[in-house]
Amino acid sequence: MDSSRGSGAPKPRTPNPAEADKNGAVHSSGAMADHNGQDDRKRRPGENDTPEIDQQHQSGPGNRRKRMQERHQARRRGRTPPPSVFSRRNRSRSPSNATPRDDYSRRSRSPLPRRSPEPEEQPKQRKRPGGGARAGLMNPEQLRRRQEERERAMEEDAMRTSRDRGVSDVVRQHYNAVPERGREWRKTESKIKGLRSFNNWVKSTLIQKFSPDEEFAARFNDTKDWADDSMRPNQPEEKQLLVLDLGCGKGGDLGKWQLAPQKVELYVGLDPANISIEQARDRYGQMRSRGGGGGGRGRRPPPALFHAEFATKDCFGESLADVNIIQRVGIDPNAGPGGSLMASRWGGGGFDVVTSMFAIHYAFESEEKTRQMLSNVAGCLKKGGRFIGVCPNSDVITSKVSAFHKNRKEREAAKPAEPEGPEDGEVQEEERCGWGNDIYSVRFPGDTPESGVFRPPFGWKYTYFMSEAVEGVPEYVVPWEAFRALTEDYNLELQYRKPFLEIWEDEKNDRELGPLSERMGVRDRNTGELLMTEEEKDAVSFYHAFCFYKV
Numbered sequence: 102m103d104s105s106r107g108s109g110a111p112k113p114r115t116p117n118p119a120e121a122d123k124n125g126a127v128h129s130s131g132a133m134a135d136h137n138g139q140d141d142r143k144r145r146p147g148e149n150d151t152p153e154i155d156q157q158h159q160s161g162p163g164n165r166r167k168r169m170q171e172r173h174q175a176r177r178r179g180r181t182p183p184p185s186v187f188s189r190r191n192r193s194r195s196p197s198n199a200t201p202r203d204d205y206s207r208r209s210r211s212p213l214p215r216r217s218p219e220p221e222e223q224p225k226q227r228k229r230p231g232g233g234a235r236a237g238l239m240n241p242e243q244l245r246r247r248q249e250e251r252e253r254a255m256e257e258d259a260m261r262t263s264r265d266r267g268v269s270d271v272v273r274q275h276y277n278a279v280p281e282r283g284r285e286w287r288k289t290e291s292k293i294k295g296l297r298s299f300n301n302w303v304k305s306t307l308i309q310k311f312s313p314d315e316e317f318a319a320r321f322n323d324t325k326d327w328a329d330d331s332m333r334p335n336q337p338e339e340k341q342l343l344v345l346d347l348g349c350g351k352g353g354d355l356g357k358w359q360l361a362p363q364k365v366e367l368y369v370g371l372d373p374a375n376i377s378i379e380q381a382r383d384r385y386g387q388m389r390s391r392g393g394g395g396g397g398r399g400r401r402p403p404p405a406l407f408h409a410e411f412a413t414k415d416c417f418g419e420s421l422a423d424v425n426i427i428q429r430v431g432i433d434p435n436a437g438p439g440g441s442l443m444a445s446r447w448g449g450g451g452f453d454v455v456t457s458m459f460a461i462h463y464a465f466e467s468e469e470k471t472r473q474m475l476s477n478v479a480g481c482l483k484k485g486g487r488f489i490g491v492c493p494n495s496d497v498i499t500s501k502v503s504a505f506h507k508n509r510k511e512r513e514a515a516k517p518a519e520p521e522g523p524e525d526g527e528v529q530e531e532e533r534c535g536w537g538n539d540i541y542s543v544r545f546p547g548d549t550p551e552s553g554v555f556r557p558p559f560g561w562k563y564t565y566f567m568s569e570a571v572e573g574v575p576e577y578v579v580p581w582e583a584f585r586a587l588t589e590d591y592n593l594e595l596q597y598r599k600p601f602l603e604i605w606e607d608e609k610n611d612r613e614l615g616p617l618s619e620r621m622g623v624r625d626r627n628t629g630e631l632l633m634t635e636e637e638k639d640a641v642s643f644y645h646a647f648c649f650y651k652v
């Protein structure tokens with residue numbers, strides 16, 4: 102785990118008091134219960150912006166080296182797993198004439214879920230031997246009760262399914278409806294262009310810092326000029342990354358992945374919003390037709406474009422084991438508690454990186470969804486693989502909620518006592534917690550805990566509004582420490598966690614990320630100041646970034 106301040110090497114599993122979650126809610130899984138609500142809306146700005154990062158590989162290698170050394174040294178000090186069988190097998194690239202399908206299948210040694218045979222191949226169902234005889238032993242009262250129990254269970258099941266589907270549909274419809282306005286508009290017309298650019302820079306920073314694997318970093322330690330493509334040794338042999346993006350939206354991060362330090366071989370983008378997936382596919386198609394270019398504009402051409410596949414998929418409510426490309430790369434469909442020991446020993450999945458940007462808070466509607474999300478992440482990652490992402494920071498929410506209750510109580514205490522209670526029929530409106538500014542707001546439609554500690558840690562719904570982002574999508578608090586505790590059940594070890602504005606402070610003078618911020622319009626080239634209004638800074642401070650390793 103990384104300190105949220107300074108550059109000290111992160112130590113796994115030891116929370117830094119400075120960034121430890123004020124929620125402190127570490128729950129045993131059995132105690133976690135749901136706490137659901139309905140309705141609302143939102144979208145994150147900047148999620149679909151193409152970064153202007155076409156020249157970053159021109160800057161000196163020094164800082165890239167520093168970043169990766171920092172990361173991997175830190176890991177070695179922690180519980181670094183031995184290189185997995187997968188990584189050893191995967192060292193050399195497959196022959197260039199192999200189709201992508203052959204390639205991924207060979208790379209992955211993950212167990213595939215057993216397919217059920219076609220209906221006509223299935224053996225005819227036989228009646229349970231003795232079933233009739235056992236029924237015969239029950240008295241009619243017992244039989245009736247049993248039947249009632251079964252019916253009640255089915256009813257509850259149907260209600261849960263329809264409620265979950267209701268929420269997912271709202272989210273899907275909202276994102277499907279968000280217009281794709283084009284890069285030029287986002288860069289010039291948007292009222293929140295500073296915030297959009299900043300969010301994109303943070304995502305690029307995470308990709309730059311945490312996507313390369315240990316082997317790549319180790320090799321690069323001995324190779325001074327690796328950042329310069331022409332100087333890279335053994336390029337054709339270089340192992341390339343397999344990347345899975347959960348909640349990829351309209352494909353706004355494709356350009357960032359194209360510029361990852363270790364090249365990407367395959368990018369898989371999944372999202373339940375079918376129209377967003379079509380837009381992501383189109384975007385990729387346009388990049389391909391430009392010859393892989395993400396916007397060279399007279400500068401050095403960007404690196405060759407990876408192969409990409411997209412599919413419409415709910416990544417938190419369902420297993421990913423039925424997605425064709427996921428099967429081909431490799432997935433352990435039972436990752437997590439009670440999963441197969443063999444599968445987890447061999448690493449399970451075939452992906453090097455799973456990423457989820459501005460999306461995992463949708464999983465926190467329930468424990469079931471959160472666990473499904475983690476099972477999908479862990480099941481798709483090989484040992485040593487990285488899970489990187491950004492989401493709302495529960496520390497911010499906790500401090501706002503507890504401040505709200507403190508103020509409310511102070512106000513109530515200062516009020517003169519009313520001689521009589523409310524008159525008949527008079528309804529006293531409950532004050533609800535919320536905050537924000539001209540461009541964004543957060544509102545809790547229901548009660549919030551006075552302490553700001555979200556227990557149980559699921560289902561704490563709020564409405565997020567963002568100028569130019571609109572509509573009502575339910576979003577849920579991700580109580581950080583409870584989440585981190587849960588990740589351990591899935592062999593995911595926290596390596597890094599940092600609030601957005603601290604990332605800026607840490608990385609703004611980096612030899613590559615600094616100039617990148619200027620090219621992306623995050624910082625003024627002359628003054629060096631962040632090109633965000635105070636409102637925008639306030640809005641981005643709602644988020645933090647993370648990286649976990651699969652151990």
Ligand SMILES: C[S@@+](CC[C@H](N)C(=O)[O-])C[C@H]1O[C@@H](n2cnc3c(N)ncnc32)[C@H](O)[C@@H]1O
Pocket residue numbers: 144145146147148149150272273276347348349350351353354371372373374377414415416417418457458459460463
């Ligand atoms: C704010 S957007 C972020 C898109 C993209 N990751 C980015 O950073 O530009 C949130 C995305 O999460 C997706 N999402 C919501 N529920 C999801 C689920 N159950 N599984 C996967 N993605 C989901 C939405 O459809 C939407 O595309």
